[in-house]
Amino acid sequence: MSMSDLHLIKDVLVKDIAKEPIRKGFGRGLLEAAKEDVNVVAACADLTDSTQMSLFKAEFPDRFIEVGVAEQNLVTVGSGMAAMGKIPFVSSYAAFSPGRNWEQIRTTICLNDQPVKIVGSHAGVSVGLDGATHQMLEDIALMRVLPNMVVIAPGDSIEAEKATRALAKDKRPAYLRLAREATPIITTDETPFEIGKAYVYSHGNDITIIATGAMTYQAMVAAMKLYTQGIDAEVIHVPTIKPLDSVTILNSVSRTKAVITVEEGQIAGGLGGAVAELLSEECPKKLKRIGMRDRFGESGEPDELLKHFGLTSKHVILAAHDILK
Amino acid sequence: MVKHYSISELEAKANEIRKDIIKMLEQAGSGHAAGPLGLADIFTALYFDILKHDPKKPDWDQRDILLLSNGHTVPVRYVAMAHAGYFPKEELKTLRKFGSRLQGHPERTKLPGLENTSGPLGCGLSQAAGMALAMRMDKILHRWVYVVMGDGELDEGNIWEAAMLASKYKLNNVIGIIDRNNIQIDGPTEEVMPLDDLAAKWQAFGWHVLEVDGHNIQEIIDACALARAIVEKPVVIIAHTIPGKGVGFMEYDFRYHGYLLHPEDAKKALHELRTLQGKIRGEHE
Numbered sequence A: 001m002s003m004s005d006l007h008l009i010k011d012v013l014v015k016d017i018a019k020e021p022i023r024k025g026f027g028r029g030l031l032e033a034a035k036e037d038v039n040v041v042a043a044c045a046d047l048t049d050s051t052q053m054s055l056f057k058a059e060f061p062d063r064f065i066e067v068g069v070a071e072q073n074l075v076t077v078g079s080g081m082a083a084m085g086k087i088p089f090v091s092s093y094a095a096f097s098p099g100r101n102w103e104q105i106r107t108t109i110c111l112n113d114q115p116v117k118i119v120g121s122h123a124g125v126s127v128g129l130d131g132a133t134h135q136m137l138e139d140i141a142l143m144r145v146l147p148n149m150v151v152i153a154p155g156d157s158i159e160a161e162k163a164t165r166a167l168a169k170d171k172r173p174a175y176l177r178l179a180r181e182a183t184p185i186i187t188t189d190e191t192p193f194e195i196g197k198a199y200v201y202s203h204g205n206d207i208t209i210i211a212t213g214a215m216t217y218q219a220m221v222a223a224m225k226l227y228t229q230g231i232d233a234e235v236i237h238v239p240t241i242k243p244l245d246s247v248t249i250l251n252s253v254s255r256t257k258a259v260i261t262v263e264e265g266q267i268a269g270g271l272g273g274a275v276a277e278l279l280s281e282e283c284p285k286k287l288k289r290i291g292m293r294d295r296f297g298e299s300g301e302p303d304e305l306l307k308h309f310g311l312t313s314k315h316v317i318l319a320a321h322d323i324l325k
Numbered sequence B: 001m002v003k004h005y006s007i008s009e010l011e012a013k014a015n016e017i018r019k020d021i022i023k024m025l026e027q028a029g030s031g032h033a034a035g036p037l038g039l040a041d042i043f044t045a046l047y048f049d050i051l052k053h054d055p056k057k058p059d060w061d062q063r064d065i066l067l068l069s070n071g072h073t074v075p076v077r078y079v080a081m082a083h084a085g086y087f088p089k090e091e092l093k094t095l096r097k098f099g100s101r102l103q104g105h106p107e108r109t110k111l112p113g114l115e116n117t118s119g120p121l122g123c124g125l126s127q128a129a130g131m132a133l134a135m136r137m138d139k140i141l142h143r144w145v146y147v148v149m150g151d152g153e154l155d156e157g158n159i160w161e162a163a164m165l166a167s168k169y170k171l172n173n174v175i176g177i178i179d180r181n182n183i184q185i186d187g188p189t190e191e192v193m194p195l196d197d198l199a200a201k202w203q204a205f206g207w208h209v210l211e212v213d214g215h216n217i218q219e220i221i222d223a224c225a226l227a228r229a230i231v232e233k234p235v236v237i238i239a240h241t242i243p244g245k246g247v248g249f250m251e252y253d254f255r256y257h258g259y260l261l262h263p264e265d266a267k268k269a270l271h272e273l274r275t276l277q278g279k280i281r282g283e284h285e
Helices: A022-036 A054-059 A071-083 A102-111 A139-144 A159-170 A215-228 A246-253 A272-283 A302-308 A314-323 B005-029 B036-048 B071-083 B089-094 B122-137 B155-169 B197-202 B217-229 B264-283
Strands: A020-023 A040-044 A065-066 A087-093 A117-121 A150-152 A176-179 A183-184 A198-203 A207-211 A231-235 A240-242 A258-266 A286-292 B065-068 B145-150 B174-180 B210-213 B235-240
Touching: A020 A022, A022 A040, A022 A054, A022 A117, A022 A159, A040 A054, A040 A071, A054 B155, A071 A087, A071 A102, A087 A159, A102 A314, A139 A150, A139 A176, A139 A240, A139 A258, A139 A272, A159 A176, A159 A231, A176 A240, A176 A246, A176 A286, A198 A215, A198 A246, A198 B036, A207 A215, A207 A246, A207 A272, A207 A314, A215 A231, A215 A314, A231 A246, A231 B210, A240 A272, A246 A272, A258 A272, A258 A314, B005 B036, B005 B071, B005 B089, B005 B145, B036 B071, B036 B174, B036 B217, B065 B122, B065 B217, B071 B145, B122 B145, B122 B155, B122 B174, B174 B217, B174 B264, B197 B210, B197 B217, B197 B235, B210 B217, B217 B235
Parallel strands: A040 A065, A040 A087, A087 A117, A117 A176, A150 A176, A207 A231, A207 A258, A258 A286, B065 B145, B145 B174, B174 B235, B210 B235
Antiparallel strands: A020 A183, A150 A240, A198 A231
């Protein structure tokens, strides 16, 4: 395998790799976007600090709306602000938004074609101690199925910052998926990000590993170790789950022998679902999908849960050996 | 811009609008009749007196906004818009037909002049609040956001979330108009899910409440003028209406909420409305 020239960090295997919650990058990106464009506004449902909107609120109090614990109102108020030319970022925990307000998003944002940016923080089992109610796993599926909707799950805080700024300039409705826990930083300021693009983070010829969100780090670690075990893996990072960059994926899959998808969410309707749909139509290949299989999470330490539910680099390695058998 | 009409001219206009509603629903072969007929006076007052708008420039940046929250009553809006000059009346025949700009429930992206896509209930007031907040951020004065809501849709929690928000931010540029016709699909509102004391509910949520006879065009116009003058709070106008107004056998009958209009019913309805037209003329002569 060989690392891409995308200005990633030099060594993902380093023990004391720098970490930061992905949502922190969103907070910085929103502030930057707001400085660049006076029409960027924000609304939150009683989770301003947790979702990192507090930076924006402190700097632009007149452009910030606190709606209280009312997620249906959150997105429909966003729809109204967008109709008047604003670019609203509306945030809560992913379990509540888009968990609770799907129909409002469908009708008043997607069908009504308003560029509201729905920001769901605390997605995935790595939310940890709060338990299954707060570990949102179905958000990718819920948002991916909606016409007009863009779905983005950044891989680290640096990419989240770039994604937020890019979304502020984009005219489409969008969902931005964020994680709570400190996540290894694997990209740098120079690493490219464009909505709708997937990126080959490491080149290989045996197997294609397709990952999204914080799971890309796990995929990278797995690829490094697999190389020493004689398997040459290509890793594709898919920050934009919709629209899916089918060209980049098919370019890789057409050369390799098998495919693994990795995500921290339900496979059904998630990245695993999206890739399976693409490949079965365009390029059928042996496929293993790592993620949540039709079940809920539970309370526990994030690392403990990731291990329990099979969402670590070790599980990617096992899957690779298994699929190439 | 908008020509000034006398009250009797507006009443005659409302009657014309009712006739066109019956004709278009008959043509469409489906759709809600009672709500649109009950709202005809309110929409006449809005499009021909109250709203600052320009049918030739639907996206005019100084216009007032009219949101329809209970999207199923959109036939009355389509007819009022056609009469106001947004599109040819001929197009009313296309309601609910394949390829039409007049979708069964309103879609903003299909027809210039619509401000929101609606049908699923309970969202209009939130959107109005969002628009009002955006206008305030931009320091826009003298533009109002009117939002027409059904009474049945007040069952939706989303409405009350919006009511709290508009009150919190003292959105005096929002004017809610509730079509209080006391019916919904499953029966009378007070049986399906009681709403009374409705005025007290809105007052408790921090709104200024006005009540009008929703078929008295002068009262509707005056209430909106008063609402624009009240700056301390958002204002909601509870407009008491008769579902199916103008067509005797439909009036007050909840079964006409989403009832398919048979050709013989349509004929009877049009006959009644023609008679009513004579009466309006007679009253003002």
